[in-house]
Amino acid sequence: MRILVISDIHSNSVALESIREKFDICFCLGDLVDYGPNPARCVQWVMENKAEVVRGNHDHGTAHSVAVVGDTGFRYLTSVTRPLQWAALDSSQRNFLARLPLTRRLVVDGVRYLLLHGTPRDPLDEYLRRDPAAWAEQVKDQEVDVVCVGHSHMQFELDAGGVRILNPGSVGLPRDSDPRAAYAIIDNGKIQLKRLRYDIEKAIAMNDALPIPDEAKAMYRTCLTNGRLRPPVAAESKSAILENSA
């Protein structure tokens, strides 16, 4: 079996539809919506491909009208894009998003998988990055072979006390300073982390057409072109900062 593992699409249909991998099953680890320009197309893609999908905090927030706390950074971007997300979905897409499970367990080729967005302790909201000891503590009683997670938008694979932890990274909004779409393939049990160049300018142009503030459009452009919320500090600026702070 060839498994496509995707997460954190965030309404970026251009990135999602650029993935041309052949697969037998798709695991989708949540955050289909918020931030980006085309939630309907992303939700529809996941529905049509019969993905094994779990709920992310942004799916939950959009489907259940959770108030956004905070007005800077990604919270600002969430607050100005969220009202557009629900409005863009038809009734079947809304029902699909609202009923996503928090976790999924399944066995493929004899391998026991647990799918979730955050962590076993808090599937919706807890961030846990590349920390084998912390992951080992969380998965020691789960009785699985592989735990597939998203949420941090950081692509990694690690061993946590004999359990593989796989984060495929973010398809639509990477935050690891690599703007290429991130995903993973599991081919007959072997994990491959993948990055893919796609038409970022097309996604930005779609976003620029939305009725959102120019500040939000600029923030989205920065995220997509740099793979992070802040542009990288240039070498010249770095030395200036060091001189000024000395």
Ligand SMILES: [Fe+2]
């Ligand atoms: Fe996310």
